Structure formats: structure tokens, C-alpha cells
Amino acid sequence: MTRAADGPAPVPSPDNGRIRVRADRERCIGAGLCVLTAPEVFEHDDDEGLVIILEATPAAHHRDNVELARRLCPAGVISVEPA
Amino acid sequence: MSVDLEDAPSFPVPRTVPYQPPESYRQISSRGPLNKVTLWDKRRVWLVTGYAQGRRLLSDPKLSADRTRQEYPTMAPHLGAQAARKLVLVGEDPPIHDIHRRLLNPEFSLKKARALAPRIQELVDGLIDDMLAAGPTADLVQSYALPIPSLVMSELVGVPYEDHKFFQAATAGVMQAREPAETEAAGAQLAQYLGTLVERNLTEPGDGVIGRLVHYVQAGTITAAELTQLSMVLMIAGLETTSSMIPLGVVTLFAHPEQLAAFISGEVPVQTAVEELLRYLAVTDFAAVRWVTDDIEIDDVVIRAGDGIVVSSTMVNRDESVHADPHVFDISRGNRQHLTFGYGIHQCLGQNLARLQLETAYRTLFARIPGLRLAVPFEDLRMRSSGTMQGLESLPVTW
Ligand code: HEM
Ligand code: SF4
Numbered sequence: 437m438t439r440a441a442d443g444p445a446p447v448p449s450p451d452n453g454r455i456r457v458r459a460d461r462e463r464c465i466g467a468g469l470c471v472l473t474a475p476e477v478f479e480h481d482d483d484e485g486l487v488i489i490l491e492a493t494p495a496a497h498h499r500d501n502v503e504l505a506r507r508l509c510p511a512g513v514i515s516v517e518p519a
Numbered sequence: 520m521s522v523d524l525e526d527a528p529s530f531p532v533p534r535t536v537p538y539q540p541p542e543s544y545r546q547i548s549s550r551g552p553l554n555k556v557t558l559w560d561k562r563r564v565w566l567v568t569g570y571a572q573g574r575r576l577l578s579d580p581k582l583s584a585d586r587t588r589q590e591y592p593t594m595a596p597h598l599g600a601q602a603a604r605k606l607v608l609v610g611e612d613p614p615i616h617d618i619h620r621r622l623l624n625p626e627f628s629l630k631k632a633r634a635l636a637p638r639i640q641e642l643v644d645g646l647i648d649d650m651l652a653a654g655p656t657a658d659l660v661q662s663y664a665l666p667i668p669s670l671v672m673s674e675l676v677g678v679p680y681e682d683h684k685f686f687q688a689a690t691a692g693v694m695q696a697r698e699p700a701e702t703e704a705a706g707a708q709l710a711q712y713l714g715t716l717v718e719r720n721l722t723e724p725g726d727g728v729i730g731r732l733v734h735y736v737q738a739g740t741i742t743a744a745e746l747t748q749l750s751m752v753l754m755i756a757g758l759e760t761t762s763s764m765i766p767l768g769v770v771t772l773f774a775h776p777e778q779l780a781a782f783i784s785g786e787v788p789v790q791t792a793v794e795e796l797l798r799y800l801a802v803t804d805f806a807a808v809r810w811v812t813d814d815i816e817i818d819d820v821v822i823r824a825g826d827g828i829v830v831s832s833t834m835v836n837r838d839e840s841v842h843a844d845p846h847v848f849d850i851s852r853g854n855r856q857h858l859t860f861g862y863g864i865h866q867c868l869g870q871n872l873a874r875l876q877l878e879t880a881y882r883t884l885f886a887r888i889p890g891l892r893l894a895v896p897f898e899d900l901r902m903r904s905s906g907t908m909q910g911l912e913s914l915p916v917t918w
Contacts, residue, residue, distance in 0.1 A: 465866060467867070468629040471629045510863055
């Protein structure tokens with residue numbers, strides 16, 4: 437199965453702008469674009485160098501960066517949905 | 520979309536201007552995001568020049584990076600050598616790829632790269648001190664671009680820097696040879712050298728990546744030969760790319776004085792400028808080479824099982840549907856939507872380290888040597904004619 441070019445379609449804007457962020461560590465390749473793009477939300481753990489979520493429901497102003505991280509993630513493992 | 524199979528231009532084509540794609544690339548991508556091109560051995564493969572198509576294909580599990588298969592396209596004669604075909608990690612598919620990648624990921628996280636920042640700064644400052652003492656002229660390739668990744672990778676991987684003449688020549692030999700026999704010989708020497716190093720680390724673990732991974736050999740997760748090959752891939756991937764990129768970036772800034780001024784004044788943050796240099800220069804020219812294990816339908820085209828695919832980072836990075844005025848160099852653009860580091864499961868392991876080295880190299884160079892300029896006319900600069908990595912033969916500068 438091939439994913440769409442930019443992963444799943446972006447979520448519609450929820451009222452309070454809050455979002456829920458998930459990342460599938462099993463398929464993360466540790467490239468770190470998420471940490472570079474939205475450092476308040478994503479981090480690499482020390483042991484495996486794989487993604488961890490610092491803020492599962494980040495404030496609205498992180499939304500654009502999180503969305504960009506989702507689109508840039510080379511393994512397509514970040515998902516964003518309304519909180 | 521229809522693809523004219525009769526018209527498959529040659530690929531790759533060398534650049535004449537260091538930061539501009541050859542005219543033929545522009546013609547190819549003006550026809551659409553998926554085209555056929557002809558390789559040196561007359562084989563026809565798909566050339567992907569669209570960003571969306573590149574990402575979509577590189578995340579498709581029907582693409583294989585297995586270079587030992589004859590379906591895998593050989594991009595230049597020397598890459599047909601065994602040493603270039605049997606590469607761990609880059610040349611592996613899941614599940615073995617993921618096992619190897621996971622051993623290395625912790626060593627290359629953003630945090631790990633950032634922890635190396637002070638040491639990288641120190642190494643770069645040392646090289647500038649030497650240049651200033653010997654100046655007021657230098658060849659930036661020899662005095663700056665080659666030693667930076669060589670020093671960094673030798674410390675990180677745990678390879679004695681005193682052997683740098685050997686491993687620089689050997690990695691360049693693998694990547695830039697004109698004939699398979701040369702690549703074979705350079706690869707064999709490098710494997711033997713690193714194999715001895717791995718053996719030594721098995722009894723006396725050093726404080727580099729090799730030393731930290733030997734316990735996986737002792738635990739039976741990987742063999743000593745695999746660790747040798749992993750360290751070989753790290754040295755090859757880490758040296759050639761970064762050392763080619765540093766001079767290309769400098770010369771691109773020289774050729775755009777108003778942007779250089781904005782860079783030096785700090786008006787544009789160094790991270791932003793480096794991202795644009797990465798996008799614009801696409802130092803590896805193509806981001807990935809794969810073959811297809813099963814038919815794939817994309818944009819009304821069917822890519823057949825056994826077909827070869829090459830993703831052109833040079834052209835994907837200039838996709839008009841992603842970047843406004845894509846052929847314009849604009850250091851304030853700051854857009855990471857490029858495929859210079861590839862995409863999908865093989866996306867560059869060393870990208871955090873690469874960004875950091877480039878940031879440190881450019882910032883320190885222009886900060887510490889005011890008035891730095893070319894020592895020869897721009898037209899006299901020559902692109903290396905060997906290998907597929909884009910690089911300058913030399914970069915004479917003065918101050
Ligand atoms: C400007 C510098 C660099 C560029 C442009 C670059 C580019 C790339 C590209 C395009 C790929 C993907 C290859 C493919 O999909 O077939 C890749 C993979 C890789 N790079 Fe880099 N690279 C750079 C620096 C480095 C550094 C400093 C290291 C240091 C260790 C490194 C290590 C690797 C490794 C190990 C892989 C294979 C990853 C895998 O197969 O999972 N690279 N690089
Ligand atoms: S960008 Fe994706 S693959 Fe890379 S570290 Fe983040 S989650 Fe993992």
C-alpha cells in the first residue's frame with residue numbers, strides 16, 4: 437500500500453485549536469525532523485534515539501509546526517487529530 | 520499522462536555551474552514529474568522529478584534498495600563493483616535494514632549531534648587558525664572542507680585521525696573511482712583497516728560508535744563483519760557528502776553577494792541559510808536509486824516489477840508546486856521540503872550531524888575571515904568529473 441503524498445489528510449480545525457499528537461515508535465527511523473520542526477512537542481529518547489511525545493495535546497500555537505512535522509516525517513508515523 | 524519512451528535522455532549529466540542543474544534536467548522535468556532516462560550502460564530507468572511523487576514512491580514498500588540484485592540500476596561504471604553493491608544499511612531492505620538502523624539511531628539523534636557542537640566548533644576553529652597562520656590564500660577544499668568531516672567522523676566513529684590520509688583516500692576511492700577495479704581495491708583496503716579496528720575494540724572498547732556497538736557483537740545481535748561494514752558505510756556516507764557540500768555552499772554564497780551579506784550580518788539565521796543551501800545544491804544530485812519488486816500505479820503510469828527508479832533531488836527540490844520561484848537562491852526561504860537527505864526508511868541517518876557541521880563551517884569561516892573572496896575568476900572553478908557526488912576540484916580563496 438502506498439500512502440498519499442503527504443500522509444493522511446490534515447484534520448479539520450477543532451474549536452479550541454487543541455490537537456492530539458501520536459507517533460508510532462515501531463516505525464520511527466529516528467531521523468529527527470520532528471524534533472527539529474516542533475521541539476516543544478517531539479523529542480528523541482536517549483536509549484533508542486526514537487521519537488517521544490513531550491506534549492500529547494499541545495497548545496494551539498504549536499499546531500502549524502506539528503502539522504509540518506507530520507508532513508515532513510520520512511517514515512509517515514506522526515498523526516494529528518482534534519483533541 | 521503519457522511518457523514518451525522513445526525519448527529517454529542521458530542521466531546523470533555533470534553540472535557546469537556548481538549550483539545550477541544541467542539544462543537537460545530542466546527539460547526533462549518540464550515534461551512532467553515522471554520520465555524515462557538512459558543510464559551509461561544503456562539501461563532505461565524512471566527519473567522522478569516531482570516532490571509528491573518522490574515522497575510517495577520512496578515510502579512504498581515495493582521499492583527495494585538491494586544492490587546485489589541485477590534489477591538495481593548501476594549509476595556509474597565503478598558502482599558495479601562488489602564493494603559498492605554489498606553495502607549494509609543503505610543497500611538493505613526491511614527487516615534487516617531496520618535492525619541495523621536501530622542500532623545506530625541513538626548515536627545520531629539531534630540531541631547527540633548538539634552535544635558534539637562545542638567539539639565541532641573547536642575543531643573548525645583549529646582549522647581556521649591554521650589557515651590564517653599560513654595565509655592569505657588557501658584551497659578551501661584541502662584546508663577546510665575535507666578535514667572537517669574527517670576530524671568529526673574519526674572522533675565519532677572511533678577511527679584514529681592520524682590515519683586520515685588513508686581513510687580519506689579510501690572513501691574517495693570507493694565513491695569517485697572511474698573503474699570498478701579501483702572501487703574494489705579501495706573498498707577492500709577500507710574493510711581490512713576497519714576490520715582490524717573492530718577486532719581491537721572487541722578486547723578494548725574505545726569511546727566511539729565502534730566501541731559502543733561491540734557489545735552487540737558479543738551478544739550475537741550482529742557479527743564483527745557486519746559492524747565493520749556499518750562503520751565503513753558511516754565513513755563513506757559521512758565524509759564524501761559533507762566535504763563536497765561545504766565548498767559548494769561557499770561558492771554559491773560568493774556568487775550571490777547580497778545574500779552573503781545577509782548571512783554575515785546575521786539577518787538570516789544560519790540554520791535557515793543552510794536549509795536553503797541544502798535544497799538548492801542537492802549535493803548527491805539524486806536522492807535514491809531503487810528497483811521495483813511489484814507493479815506500482817502512480818499518476819496514471821504503471822511502473823513495472825523489475826523497473827529501476829532514480830529520484831532526482833536536484834529537480835525535486837525545484838518543484839514549482841512546492842517552492843515559489845524554485846530556481847531562485849533565497850537564504851531566507853527556510854523550507855525543509857526538499858529531498859536532499861532522501862525520504863522514507865533510508866532517509867539520511869547523519870542529517871543532524873551534517874546540518875551542524877555545515878552551520879559551524881559556514882558561520883565560522885565568514886565570521887573569522889572577513890573579506891574572504893575567490894582567488895581565481897569564477898569561470899576557472901572546475902567541478903569534479905569523477906563520481907556522481909557534486910563537488911569542486913579545488914576552491915582557491917584569499918583574504
Ligand atoms: C550534506 C551531507 C549529507 C547528504 C546530502 C546526505 C544524503 C543522504 C541521502 C540522500 C541518503 C539516502 C540514500 C538512499 O535513500 O538511498 C543518505 C543516507 C545515509 N546517510 Fe547521509 N548525507 C549527508 C551526510 C551524512 C553524514 C554526515 C552521515 C554520517 C554518519 C551520513 C550517513 C548516512 C547513512 C548511514 C545513510 C543510510 C541510512 C539508511 O539506509 O537507513 N550522511 N544520506
Ligand atoms: S520525523 Fe518521523 S521518523 Fe523522524 S524521528 Fe520524528 S517520528 Fe521518527
